[in-house]
Amino acid sequence: MKILESLYPIYSLHPSGFKTLNLLQHLEEANVILFLLDIENGKIIEEEVNSFSGFKAHTFDENIENKITSSQRNLIIVKDRQELSYVKEILSTLTFFKIKQGEDLNLSYVLDLLSEKNFERTNIVENPGEFAVRGGILDIYLHGGSEPLRLEFSGNKVLSIRIFDPETQRSVKPLSEVTLFGIKGKSKSDTNFKVIEEIEGNSPFHVLHNFNYLGNLELLRSEIDRLKKEGYKVYFFSFGENKEKFFEELLKCQILRGKIYNGFIFPVEKIAVFTETELRGIKHRRWIRREHYGEKIEDYTDLKVGDYLVHLDFGIGRFAGLERIEIENIKYDTIRIEYKDGVVNIPVHNFSKVEKYIGEEGEKIEISALASPRWQVKRAKALLETYKFAMELLKIHSYRKKERGFIYKPVPELEYKLYAEFPYEETEGQIRVMEEIFEDMESPKIMDRLVAGEVGFGKTEIALRTAFRAAVNSFQTILLVPTTLLALQHYTNFTKRLANYPVKVAMLSRLTHPKEKDEILKGLAEGKIDIVIGTHALLRSDISFFNLGLLIIDEEHRFGVEDKELIRQKFPMVDTLRLTATPIPRTLYMSLGKIYDLSILDTPPPGREAVETYVGKFDREIVKQAIQFEIERDGKVFFVNNRISGIKEIVKMLEEMFPDLRIGYAHGRMPKNVLEDIYINFYLGAYDILVSTPIIEAGVDFPEANTIIINNAHTFGLADLHQLRGRVGRGIKKGYAYFLTPSEISEEAKKRLSIIEKYSELGSGFKIAMKDLELRGAGEILGKKQHGFVRTIGLEMFFRLLEQAILELEGQKFAEKDIKVKTEAYIPYNYIENESIRLSFYKKLADAKTEEQLQKLREELLDRFGPIPPEVEELFYVQRIKILAASKESVKGVVIGPSELIFETDEGTKKFKRGLDIEFLRKWA
Template sequence: ADDMREFSTSGGRVVASTSHTARLKELFSEQNLTASFPADIPKLPESETITMLKPGRENIGEGFVLNQRGNRLMVLGDTEIFGMTKRRRSARRHNSQREAFFEEISTGDYVVHVEHGIARFMGTGRKGSDEKKKEDPDNPEYLILEYSQGDRLYVPLEHLDRVAPYVAPMERSPSLTRLGTQEWSRVKERVERSTREMAADLLALYAERELVEGYAMGPDTRWQHELEESFPYEETEDQISTLSEIKDDMESKHPMDRLVCGDVGYGKTEIALRAAFKAVMEGKQVAVLVPTTVLAQQHFETFSNRTSAFPVNVEVLSRFRSTAEQKRIVGDLKSGEIDICIGTHRLVQRDVNFKELGLIIIDEEQRFGVAHKERLKQMRSEVDVLTLTATPIPRTLHMSLAGVRDMSTIETAPEERLPIKTYVSEFSDDLIREAILREMDRDGQVYFLHNRVYNIEYMSEYIRTLVPEVRVGIAHGQMPEGELEKSMLAFTNGETDVLICTTIIESGLDIPNANTLIVNRSDNFGLAQLYQLRGRIGRSSRRGYSYLLIPRAKSLSEPAERRLKAMLSATELGSGFKIAMKDLEIRGAGNILGAEQSGHIHAVGFDLYTRLLATAVEDLRAQQEAEKAGKTAENTIRNKVHVDLRIPAGVPQNYVSDLTARLDFYQRLVKTDTEEELELMNNELRDRFGPLPWQASNLLYVAKLKLKSQNMGADSIIKTGEKITLQFPYEVSGMRPALTKLLGDRWTIGNKQLRTTVDDLGDEWEIKLLEDVEKLSAFQTAMNERLFDAVAAN
């Protein structure tokens, strides 16, 4: 402000271009500065004036000074005024990614069939011994599954929803199920019982939380809007929706308990910062709990920089602080002097008390011990809690827990982020030197991860000798606090080129200039850890390179080899969510469900486990809602009808030749819930592959019949020869007069069956069958409504 005043009063012109006009007006008013606020500046302003301008799509970034005689001009941007500027990025087209069945699965991998158990996937094929039958396009295609003792099961492709890739902890392989025995039904029954108990516990916990009264925060303040505008990047859609969910929680009268899952580097810190600022604006204190000292320091710097334009007091409590400083901070927390305190487990010790705690933010909760978690439970009973995790929570689990556990996922990669290139190689002097020099050539920095403290000095000497032209630093957890802080700061500030470090860098470090990671003895790391470590690089618009080194002439153990293969395949952005990331997903599930569930997950595979859990939660919730409304739960759940018309139905190989595309189509078909979706698939097939062959038309017809018959109450629609039978789980003979009036004399009404023939239905029997099924569904719906009204009246 003094510079602006001095420059303008000595014959100069000052133009301030800012995204935060409201905040700047306040600052001008505080400093008694007078400024004009035109919509734009068509010509140079008068001398000795200050003009404020809101930038258009492109921000000027950094300002400049022109000292030309008679035309002195000072232009200031957000960088000079607030210390940072918003970088707007052009929207990038995103490829729509579809969940492709068996995308990660190849012949020989394990799969699980809902009714028959664990098998090996042997590919696809047709039944028949001679080549002619196998190549006949009318002969349907099957998935071939191999069970114990070489037994084979042929699964029609339209039953693809009954088969899922088997994902479970990697250390041991599953045993194949024996066909024709009770083995699988016993295992499945045990797991179903466990998921029902778990669903009951989860719903009880959720109901309990709904009863607790918390503090309802007010709507966003003007300062909140200004802080959010000062974010130097464009927010992703996921960030915006997650933030909206968090604010809704904070403004409700129930305490928030939300989990935010986002891949490494997807902007969770910014979300935490905005939530913290909202709490501070309500006069509340915020505790931010992080797993490592280094991360605490980095969060402290981020929070301090972002809130520097506002009267917010941010502190950090960790071993980087002296005993005297820690004592002062603990005192200030108690008196309410500190608004936001970032700390490690030191923050949950008994001597730490807050005057007005309103929000706890926990980064990677699974990394804290049992005692710390217990203390957290005591602290969090009536305050808002926001938990952040980079361990992927699989979509299936997310869906099954929707409405039981408040969860938000951030799956959109920030704009301009590039996938990381990963290489697995034997330890080699040439490779290490080349990787380091390649990063130096683009003025970047390198992490060299050597997870052995006893000889880390030797490794740093080795790097200095191998690449004498680089500056080398060391960082590990056993260093004295001052030394570690100094070493990390030197690397952050670009004073060292290569950081020889242990896994202390694993959590949340954000140094955009470090874009090469070399991991020594990568075979000793778990998959989740490798993935987390690799997330330290490639955090800007530059491509990151990770080199996973293994010892020379050493055969890897099978689990280590599988882990490294999984890392190589996990190259896409956000692949932490996408890959059936083997033990990563299991770890993500374990964090939410608890360790005791991992045995059940191993027994039936992860996919089936989450399906069973989702079913248990849905059934229990439907039952509870039905009890409230005085209905019976059976009538509230839509029925899956088995349809077998014995007509050739499928996507012929000569119509869609690519196996992945065919499997993808079948998978989408079995998940279709509406006729609109069916119509879209029909149009897509015609558009991509030409007019539909009759087999594909039959397949879409059967799918439509299944959809239409869901509310009819029948178990199955079976065609045997010329006869068509609708089988019901209850007696229909009592409704004979009403059904005869509805359907005419084409149908014979038995005890639990409706029967007709192709001849009775006439030439276009398929259309007539569809019409009759629609009539029966409407009849059943009307009957249910009358029944509910009668129950409600009593």
Template sequence: FKFQSMTRFYGKLDLLVDEISRLKRKKYRIAILSGNSARGKQLVHALQEKKIMASFTEKVVDEIVPGQVIVMPGTLEQGFEVPEIGFAIISDVEVYGRPSKHKPRQKSPIRGKKITSHQQLRAGDYVVHITHGIGKYLGVKSLEVGGCIKDYFTISYQGGDKLYVPTDQVDLIQKYIVSGGARPKLNKLGGNDWNKAKSKVQQSVKEMAEELIKLYAARESVKGFSFSKDTPWQKEFEDMFPYEETPDQLVAINDVKKDMESERPMDRLLCGDVGYGKTEVALRGAFKAVMDSKQVAVLVPTTILAEQHYHTFSERFSSFPVRVEVISRFKSVSEQKKIITDLKTGQIDIIIGTHRLLQKDVKFKDLGFLIIDEEQRFGVSHKEKIKRLKKNVDVLTLTATPIPRTLHMAMSGVRDMSIIETPPEDRFPIQTYVVEHNESLIRDAIIRELSRGGQVYYVYNRVETILEEMHKLQKLVPEARMAVAHGQMNEDELEDVMLGFYDHKFDVLVCTTIIETGLDIPNVNTLIITSADKLGLAQLYQLRGRVGRSSRQAFAYLTYRRDKVLSEAAEKRLSAIREFTEFGAGFKIALKDLEIRGAGNLLGAEQHGHMMTVGYDLYCKLLSQAVKELKGEKEEPEVQPVIELNVSAYISDEYIEDMSQKMEIYRRIAAVSSLEEAADLEEEVEDRFGDIPEATRNLINISRLKVLAKKLNISSIIQQGDMFICKFARDDSKTLEMLARFSAAFQKQITIMGTSTPAFTLKTRGLKGYRLLTRLEKILGEMESMQETYSVV
């Protein structure tokens, strides 16, 4: 039998009812697990109110008749359906969602965190060590040093030299990431090549930062138009927005308004996934401009996008005396002439158009606000014309290419950016299946979408035989209206097909990956990709982002040829895309390739080359340092305590077998930043993997010592026999004062050392392992309490 996994309903009864109705129409026998009896009875009542006849039973029944729905107590990790025998079981996890075991920690603003992709670091990946350069990661190796076992990350360099990095120094290594996954040249351990390359990039980055700061300063000195504060009409306009704004959206809206009300011309970049609400931010800025009798221009790269924006703007402004027009090839010559005349005389408030807006005959009476959608998709000559149009005008540029947070942080203060990362309310992750190409499954997926009035993208990436494929599909699903779209069609023909699909003249669009960057059609919620194993990860992610733009559950079927043995790389790509179903997965490793494309668009080709030299993460770090230095901001180096104790601290293969899970736990232990976080992590590890062995508990306790050492400004704690040498990071009066206090409070336990850097020794009378770590934590904890008390006084 072939099993298909069950859809998730996230506690939404309507979605569950739709699925049960579909299964009942196919005469399936349906069993639903409800967890406990009380929930089961409530569910039966709720289903009956929705005209679904269901019955509750405490016991497992011998037989379910076709079309019958049985609800019973019980739990299962995942439900499934078996088409051959017409049976489906829906688990409690699918119905109610997974209960959260831990209270969610409030998301703190990201401050250029150390690389978080260690979880995905696999043997054979290239890494960058900040001091030693580019090497090849070989995996985790347990080594015995001085009678204690510890784990080390093993990195191979040119000539086969190996470097062993302690797992608590994970922040010194970063995955080497560049666009397209080019293979870098390995550095020589102890050689000078790496330092030379790093210095060259540092110099170039500094020059670019200087240029950016000059530009920024020049813009600060230019006087533009200062828009008025919000009017009552503005509030009325905003209240008509039918959705709840996301927190990121509200921040972006405030950023834009603040810029518009200031005297200097705005030049803000707004980044966010498609469908995350960038257009609403632009609409509110446009309304504000029109309220001050200024004209608004919306510049887009394609005619289809122009038409789409025209629909959106016209709809949102329909209750106000605002004239919105669109200029594109769909307008006749006489219509275009009239629009140009009306624009010149100020009768048009908002004009939307392609590069047609950049032609010499287009003149504005009083342009005040320019919105540019996906600027990187315009050619060089168009970009020059855009520059002229930008003069003294407030500009908002929208992009769906993710600009990574790290780059955003690095450029804060030289480029105004807002990022929308939170998905809108009522948006579900896309249900993703990786399956063998199967005609009955394809037919079923298309019919399921059509039955709820939706549309389907069917991606077939071979232009030569695409028409043949459409005819095959037409025979399989004769009730569906189909059309073909690919890059070798002429522009007018392609746009006509896309607009026809947008207006729901077709149900299924058989197309190549041309839809990767295209229209936002909320009605398309099923995507079928043939030969998905041949596509890159970033491409698969982009394609999947074409669906799931409404409050409906969306489905993506990534299919590969029947009986085909997938290569290891293809299997990895497909399993990765299936794993990244959560929102914002775009900022995980799956999108690193795109992020770098985004970085290239933002910084230009030369800097992209430098990024290739040192890897993406280190590049961002160097850029951030250069910007802060040039702005005169002194950055106190963060203390990263080194702790070397004679205790075994590692995660054994017996405790956590899976390498990627082990990597994730190492990364999270290394990133612990508070004692509460360490306690939460310890509890979670015990929940997931069982009783914690002493060596792993030691690892977590060392992370607690690091947290306390950091607070006390201690740079290292090194064990020598029964004695511990603790050195401070700074030699200043405050440190010496605290040291004197500690000495007075812990008379017999600590001795001040007469070294150039303030330090003290600590004795613990022969304690070992877990008891030693607990004692150290107690002493450092008392010191930290003393420090807090004195700093308050």
């Protein structure tokens, strides 16, 4: 073990992982401790070292002993003597626990080790430090950036070792062996560390740092050409895999992916490295790399006893759990649903008729009565409206396909340069959505696409790239926004990003001077302005355009019905991109995806830190400390109160606490212009604290405001709490949210606050806690009329009926038939122990409509739970027969017994022995 303390030769102008790595290569020992006083520099060195092979770098934390591996050399970065002593003590007695495929190993021994290492046993492994056991399957998620592992045992033999994806829970890659972690004190250390206190002398090599090219692409290209002629190997490090093709096209040198923050020239080895930092002339924002993005919620694993379900035949009831019953010596798993006047047990093979009921938060839900015909009347009306709506959608879709719009061709040279200058790594969601938009723009059809993505997921960059594509094709773009402040922010962002391009951007709002306004109107008419950003002022009848091609509407749901109608009349043939932060339910996306242009932006930015959330009783000292902390780091504070009446008292309290701070206040009864001016002043830095009712400008980034205090938080709905928290922590600084309440609050309020505290990760609004917003999102797309009957039958049931209506109108028949099962078809407790996961698989199986879907489910069960037992095989058989019967009009019902099948058809009853091939039955039917 070597300990590096004389670090000047490594640093030079910047902390450099490359210089550190080269210094390490001159050392004989396998492992090194690097002692740094500035841990932020340590994190940069960690990421840069890990971009190269040879060493695995780790900054010190409480799980350091679980991160060290014997498979490669380790660099451990510590910041003080205490951490140094702790690491030395651990490593003096560390041995590594390896597992090989095919070896004999007692599973119980591994489980004991995991418990000893403080791993948490869970039902589903999604985060580092967790493990799960399902029969002979062991899932482990190690610390230190490793991928999660799945070990399959048969008795005491290791059958296989696989890496799996924590999102899908599916295996992705086999391994022959794996090192789990170091075990302290189990035996004499085999790590062979040698401890040396310092390195004498300077580094045996010299590294030069690169010049900042300040976005001058030609100058950088010239330097690369010069170095190549001098015999240098030239590399360019890209921060994200999605940018590699852009840089390859622009720079004509070898592109590598890695977290290298500062380029360098290494004359000894004739190596030159450039990074995005030099190209753009600004420091790339270093994301704090997180190991997960929040708690993943599967469709039915979050269903709890007491939640509302809706059955197609019986209506809305309460879920009372899974219940195994026995009839005529045959075991069945059933979904137990409680109604106003009775209980119904639904066999799991009929689970497809059941959906979760999603209504608006706080609404009083009427439970159906089995003896009453009211549900049948509601259902009939909803079915009729659903068919009408499906016909409207198909009609609009057909019209759009016939009409011809503009074609916007790619301009790679300019577009790649623009993408390369984006100071973040694009998310998978952004790349996917841009591909969908560009596919629309490159086709002759008129684009009308809605992009839905939670706050902070990157919609602004999507709008900018779309407008840029239009501009380089000589078409003008309108970016329509609901408020002056949002117009100002978009204008600032667009002008900054497009400063080096032949694209003219202008803003029209009440802030625009009359003389400047006249010049802008003239520029639009003459084609001298390419992109105009503004509010309702852009809908004036006297504005004319030279060659308008694209309309982008941001926060579309905030425009009134009259505004939307005016937009449709004024711009009937232009391509339209609509942006909303209201979550659009995935099930609606799946139902309408083929006929409605929806894009879901559901990938969080990589590594952005979650907002730290505190829930507790109101305390002046907590308020004081929270504000003081934010002000000391040069930040600003939101203070939200639920009522206008308490605003002035809060302002007075804060003025007494902080007499030197600038405090502003705002509420909804102020004139619109006055209110906007207050927010603009806060945005521009005129206030340190803004006290307001919950009307904080949606869609706008307040980069300096990273603490929000919400008073009387118990009075807010879940969706509102989530959105208020989303106002902070959207930049490089960590955000803090304080939800303060009186001493006594209702159980329902406690439940809401508990959920908001638990699901604090970015993106959790798409996973849970946002059902109220999902219903708003459905209403936004479907319209008020549809929104009404969606509430009647529930969101999920509406989507199912809509999907079925669309399929039938397109000529695809799939009508579920009456199926009676007289054989044991269920998931045994010892195969899937956890009830919620069992429930999830029952739902997936019952909803399967094709052989391909069944095969994927079979593969998932084999992968996650091991060999499939006979009772589960019987479930698959039942579903195959169910799919067959649904696709055949002549079949009215089926009875599935242990040895025979009975089909009720138009011609009468047909009996078959079990074991006949499904293809034979399909041909017969």
